[in-house]
Amino acid sequence: MRAAKVLALAVVCALAAIGSSLVQASDTPSLFGFIQPSQAESAQNAASGQSDDASDVPSAPDPGHADGAQGSTLPAFVARPHALTQSDSEPSEPPGDDAEAPPSDTAAPAAASTTTGSVSDKPDAASAATTPAKSSKKPPVSIKVKIKVEPIPGLTAPKKPTWPTFVGAKQLFGEAKKPAPMEARSIGSYSRGCLAGGVPLPIDGPAWQEMRLSRNRNWGNPVLIALIERFAKDAQKLDGWPGLLVGDIAQPRGGPMVTGHASHQIGLDADFWLTPMPKKRLTRKERETLNATSMLDDTGLKVDSKVFTSKQVALIKRAASYPEVERIFVHPAIKKALCERAGTDRAWLGKVRPWYGHYYHFHMRIKCPPGSTGCTPQVPPTGDDGCGKEVTQWLAKVIPAKGPPAPRPPGPPRAPSPPIMLSDLPKACQAVLASGPDPIKIPTAALMTRVQVKKALAKAAAVNMALYKASTAGAAKGSPTELAKSPALRPHMHKSATADPK
Numbered sequence: 003m004r005a006a007k008v009l010a011l012a013v014v015c016a017l018a019a020i021g022s023s024l025v026q027a028s029d030t031p032s033l034f035g036f037i038q039p040s041q042a043e044s045a046q047n048a049a050s051g052q053s054d055d056a057s058d059v060p061s062a063p064d065p066g067h068a069d070g071a072q073g074s075t076l077p078a079f080v081a082r083p084h085a086l087t088q089s090d091s092e093p094s095e096p097p098g099d100d101a102e103a104p105p106s107d108t109a110a111p112a113a114a115s116t117t118t119g120s121v122s123d124k125p126d127a128a129s130a131a132t133t134p135a136k137s138s139k140k141p142p143v144s145i146k147v148k149i150k151v152e153p154i155p156g157l158t159a160p161k162k163p164t165w166p167t168f169v170g171a172k173q174l175f176g177e178a179k180k181p182a183p184m185e186a187r188s189i190g191s192y193s194r195g196c197l198a199g200g201v202p203l204p205i206d207g208p209a210w211q212e213m214r215l216s217r218n219r220n221w222g223n224p225v226l227i228a229l230i231e232r233f234a235k236d237a238q239k240l241d242g243w244p245g246l247l248v249g250d251i252a253q254p255r256g257g258p259m260v261t262g263h264a265s266h267q268i269g270l271d272a273d274f275w276l277t278p279m280p281k282k283r284l285t286r287k288e289r290e291t292l293n294a295t296s297m298l299d300d301t302g303l304k305v306d307s308k309v310f311t312s313k314q315v316a317l318i319k320r321a322a323s324y325p326e327v328e329r330i331f332v333h334p335a336i337k338k339a340l341c342e343r344a345g346t347d348r349a350w351l352g353k354v355r356p357w358y359g360h361y362y363h364f365h366m367r368i369k370c371p372p373g374s375t376g377c378t379p380q381v382p383p384t385g386d387d388g389c390g391k392e393v394t395q396w397l398a399k400v401i402p403a404k405g406p407p408a409p410r411p412p413g414p415p416r417a418p419s420p421p422i423m424l425s426d427l428p429k430a431c432q433a434v435l436a437s438g439p440d441p442i443k444i445p446t447a448a449l450m451t452r453v454q455v456k457k458a459l460a461k462a463a464a465v466n467m468a469l470y471k472a473s474t475a476g477a478a479k480g481s482p483t484e485l486a487k488s489p490a491l492r493p494h495m496h497k498s499a500t501a502d503p504k
Contacts, residue, residue, distance in 0.1 A: 161473065163415035163466035166458045169448040170421035174435055175257025179218065182255050183438045186224050188268035188370060189256075189430050191378040194422070196431035197256030197269035203227050203248060209234035210246040211279055213289050219250040219259070223269035225371040226251070229326055230272055233366075241316040245279030247294075248272065249363055255434050255442075258422045268377065270370070274321070275363045276314050294362035298335055302402040305339040315343050321366050322350040328380060331357040331365035334396035341389035351387035356396040376430060415466040420455045424448050 175196065186199030200221040205212040210230070212220045222230075230248065237243040252269040253259060265271050277295045284292065297310040318340065322330050332340070334356035344351055357365075370377035424432060424444065435442040450458075 161469055163462075163470070165418055165462050165466075168421050168423065168450065168455060168458075169445055170258070171424045171427055171431075171448075172258040172260050172422065174424065174442050174444065174448060175253055175255055176260040177442050178253060178255040178257075178435070178440075180254050180438065180440050181221060182434045184434065187374050188223050188270055188377040189434065190268055190376065190428045192265040192268060192271060192367065192380070194427055195256060195268040195378070196427060196434045197221065197223065197252055197254075197267070198430075198434050198437075199224075200252065200254055200256065200269050201227050203230055203251060206283065207231060207234060209238040209279075210248050211284055211289070212248050213275070213284075213292070214249065215286060215289055217250065219253055219266070220248070221254045221256075221269065222251040222272065223371060223374075225326070226270055226272060226368055229324060229368060233321060233324070237317055237320050241313070241320055243278065243313060243317050243320075244281070247275035247277055247279050249275060257427070257431065257434075265367075270377075271365060271367050273363045273365050274317075276310070276317070277362070278313070296362050298333065298361050302335070302400070303397055304335055310336070310339060312343070315340060318354065318364055319344075319350055321364070322353045324368075326368045327353060327366055328369045328382065329365075329367045330354045331360050331367070333357075333359065333361040334393060334400055336361070336364075337388070338393045338397065341387065341393065344387075348387045348389075351389060352383045352385050355383075355388065356393060358400065376428060414470055415463070417459045417463045420452065420459060423450055423452060423455060425451045 181200040182198045184198040186201070187197075189196050189198060201224050203210075203212060203220045203222065205215060205220065230246075230251075234246040234248075238245055249272070250259075250263065250266055251272045252266050256267050256269050258267060263271075275294045276297055295309055297305050297314065299306040318330060318332065318336075321327060330353050332354060337354060337356040340351060340354060367380075370379045424435075432444060435444060
C-alpha cells in the first residue's frame with residue numbers, strides 16, 4: 003500500500019513537470035513565473051516596511067545587476083511603455099511642450115494649431131535597454147494623434163518694421179528716355195546734379211563698342227563724348243589696343259541712377275572695361291551677357307599678370323594723359339601695379355586714385371568744361387603720385403572677407419538712409435525734367451525737402467521702436483504672470499509663479 007502511494011506521487015510529479023515545460027514553451031505566460039516574482043516582491047516589501055498597496059507599480063530592473071534583471075522580468079500581458087514618434091510626413095523633430103506656434107501671418111491656421119504624430123507600441127530605447135526582448139507575431143500598432151500648440155504671449159518674434167516710401171530723384175530721372183532739348187551743360191556736382199542737352203555715344207564706332215545697351219546710359223556732355231571717341235582711336239593707333247568696351251556714362255538727363263553709381267550724374271564720367279574689344283561686332287544679347295574679366299588674382303590684393311599686362315598699363319596711362327581728364331579711379335591692387343610698372347615717367351600717376359570696386363574697369367572723370375555755368379568742380383589732385391602710404395592703407399581696406407558676411411544681430415530696427423530728393427539737386431534740374439516734348443511729370447511728393455524726409459523717417463522709427471519693445475517685453479522680463487496667461491503653459495506653471503495674496 004505504501005509502495006503504491008509513493009508510485010502515484012512520482013507519476014503526479016512527473017506529469018506536473020511535463021505540463022510546466024509545455025506551458026513555458028508556449029506564448030502563454032507561466033503561472034509559476036508570475037507567482038514567484040510576486041511572492042519575492044511581497045517578501046521584500048514586508049522586509050522594508052512598505053505596504054502591499056505599492057506592489058502593483060511596475061519597477062524597472064536594475065541595469066547594474068544582471069541576475070536581478072532576469073528574475074524580475076515583466077509578464078508579457080503587462081502593457082509596455084508607449085513611445086511617441088513622428089510620422090514620416092512631419093518635420094524631423096516634434097515640438098516640445100514649450101514650442102511656439104508659427105506666427106499667424108506666415109503660417110496656415112491648421113499648421114499653427116496642431117501637430118500630427120503617431121503612437122507606436124514599439125518599446126523606446128530606454129525600455130529596450132532594460133527589458134529583455136520577446137518575440138511577437140503581431141505587427142506594431144500605430145495610432146495618429148494631434149497635439150495642440152498655442153502661441154506664448156510675450157515670446158512672439160517682432161514684426162518686420164515698415165518705413166515710408168518716397169518719390170526720390172532717381173525714379174524721376176530713370177523715367178527719362180530722351181535728353182532735355184536745352185543748351186548743353188553739366189549742372190551741379192558729380193554726385194548731385196543733372197545734364198541738359200546731352201548727346202549719345204554711338205553704340206558702334208571704329209574703335210569702340212557700347213555695352214549694356216538696355217540701361218540707356220550712353221549719354222554725356224558733348225565734351226566728354228568727343229574725348230571718348232578720340233581716346234578710343236588714339237589707344238588703338240598709338241598703343242595697339244584692339245578697341246574700347248565702353249560701360250556706363252550717364253542717363254539721357256543725368257541725375258541719380260536707379261542702380262549702381264553714386265556719381266555719373268552730370269555727364270562727365272565714363273567707365274571703360276579693361277577687357278580688350280573682340281574683333282567681331284557683338285550682338286545686343288552678347289552686350290548684355292558678356293562678363294568682364296577681373297584683373298585680380300585669387301587673393302584679391304594683387305593683379306593677375308596673365309590678364310593685367312603692359313597693354314592695360316598703356317591704356318590707363320593714355321587716358322590720364324589728356325589735360326581734360328581730372329581723375330582715374332582703379333582698384334587699389336591695380337594702382338599698386340601701376341606704381342610698380344610706371345617707370346621714370348610718373349607725372350600721370352597723380353590722377354590715378356584707388357577706390358572700391360573698379361577691378362574689371364576704370365573710371366575716367368573730366369573737368370567741368372570751360373563756360374559750363376552751374377557745374378561744381380572738384381579739388382584738383384595734389385600732384386603726388388600716391389604710390390606710398392596711400393596704397394598700403396587702401397589695400398588694408400579692401401581685404402576680401404573670409405566666408406559669408408556675419409548676420410546682423412537682432413536688435414532695434416534701424417532706419418534706412420534718406421534717398422536723394424529733387425530738393426537735394428540744383429533748382430535747374432526741375433526745369434531739365436520738365437522740358438521738351440517728353441517732359442517728366444513731377445508729383446508733389448517728389449518736392450519734399452530733406453528736413454521733411456528725415457522727420458518722416460524719425461516718426462516711423464519711433465513707431466517701429468515701440469512695436470519692437472512691445473513684442474520683446476515678455477521675453478526680456480520673463481514675467482511669470484504674462485507666461486501664465488498662455489493656455490499652453492498654464493498646466494506647467496509652478497504654484498509659486500502666482501503672486502502671494504498676502
